[in-house]
Amino acid sequence: MAVTQLKPKGNMSEAEWQTRCDLAALYRILARFRMTDFIYTHLSARVPGEEGTFLLNEYGEPFDKVTASSLVKLDFDGNVIGDGEFNQAGFTIHSAVLMARPDVNAVTHVHTRASVAVSAQKRGLLPISQQAMIVLGHVSYHDYEGVALDLDERERLGADLGDKRAMILRNHGLLTAAETIPAAWQLLYWLDCACQIQIDAMAGGSELIKLPMDIADGMMERYKQKTGHGEREWKAVLQMLDGENYAR
Ligand SMILES: [Zn+2]
Numbered sequence: 001m002a003v004t005q006l007k008p009k010g011n012m013s014e015a016e017w018q019t020r021c022d023l024a025a026l027y028r029i030l031a032r033f034r035m036t037d038f039i040y041t042h043l044s045a046r047v048p049g050e051e052g053t054f055l056l057n058e059y060g061e062p063f064d065k066v067t068a069s070s071l072v073k074l075d076f077d078g079n080v081i082g083d084g085e086f087n088q089a090g091f092t093i094h095s096a097v098l099m100a101r102p103d104v105n106a107v108t109h110v111h112t113r114a115s116v117a118v119s120a121q122k123r124g125l126l127p128i129s130q131q132a133m134i135v136l137g138h139v140s141y142h143d144y145e146g147v148a149l150d151l152d153e154r155e156r157l158g159a160d161l162g163d164k165r166a167m168i169l170r171n172h173g174l175l176t177a178a179e180t181i182p183a184a185w186q187l188l189y190w191l192d193c194a195c196q197i198q199i200d201a202m203a204g205g206s207e208l209i210k211l212p213m214d215i216a217d218g219m220m221e222r223y224k225q226k227t228g229h230g231e232r233e234w235k236a237v238l239q240m241l242d243g244e245n246y247a248r
Contacts, residue, residue, distance in 0.1 A: 015048035020068035022181045023055055024246040029237045031064035035192060037111035042090035045181055046098055046105040052076045054098055059087045067246050092148040097177045100158025104177040106184040111173040114196040119168050125194060127211045128201055132194035137220030138187060140164040144171040166191055186230030
């Protein structure tokens with residue numbers, strides 16, 4: 001937490017700078033947890049107080065090198081505000097969610113091995129672990145259409161997400177969408193854990209015990225009654241990154 005936070009440059013708002021620092025931290029923590037797919041996949045955050053702008057990584061920058069300043073700011077038409085290059089599929093996916101869901105301010109998208117494996121299984125995420133029960137109520141599905149370069153897919157991505165906070169992109173990976181960066185990280189962490197457990201459990205070859213869905217429903221109800229999702233976890237994230245100067 002003892003990160004040297006330089007003040008925002010030029011006329012950038014304090015809120016944008018804080019969001020940039022948190023999003024840079026999120027990129028780095030994904031690198032720590034080995035949840036990256038080299039330079040592919042992306043995490044985004046809406047710029048607070050602005051209409052229709054968001055932050056995405058500079059295409060090609062390793063996740064463990066992302067800084068507050070290296071993030072690229074763009075609008076929903078794909079215009080870069082300032083400079084930088086972004087991944088086109090990332091633009092399609094993240095703008096789709098942010099346009100469809102005004103309540104969402106942070107979006108994650110990963111291609112971890114276990115999540116792609118589960119996304120390729122017809123039955124999707126199974127109710128076989130505590131981790132799965134925590135996230136199952138949040139999960140929707142979106143069918144694969146190829147690398148997301150076609151902007152028409154934005155409508156279907158938004159429609160398939162509906163009012164959920166997580167989506168298994170079939171044959172592709174995971175997406176989480178939440179009000180805050182800590183909440184999006186928390187859901188991503190649990191969802192990816194649930195996928196890893198499912199693949200390990202199935203590889204074990206023994207018959208699996210399926211848990212009743214009313215447990216997942218109960219967890220979902222408790223989630224709705226709480227606020228500040230992921231904040232405790234986020235404090236731990238920032239401690240793990242102590243000494244890394246991403247806030248520059
Ligand atoms: Zn992807």
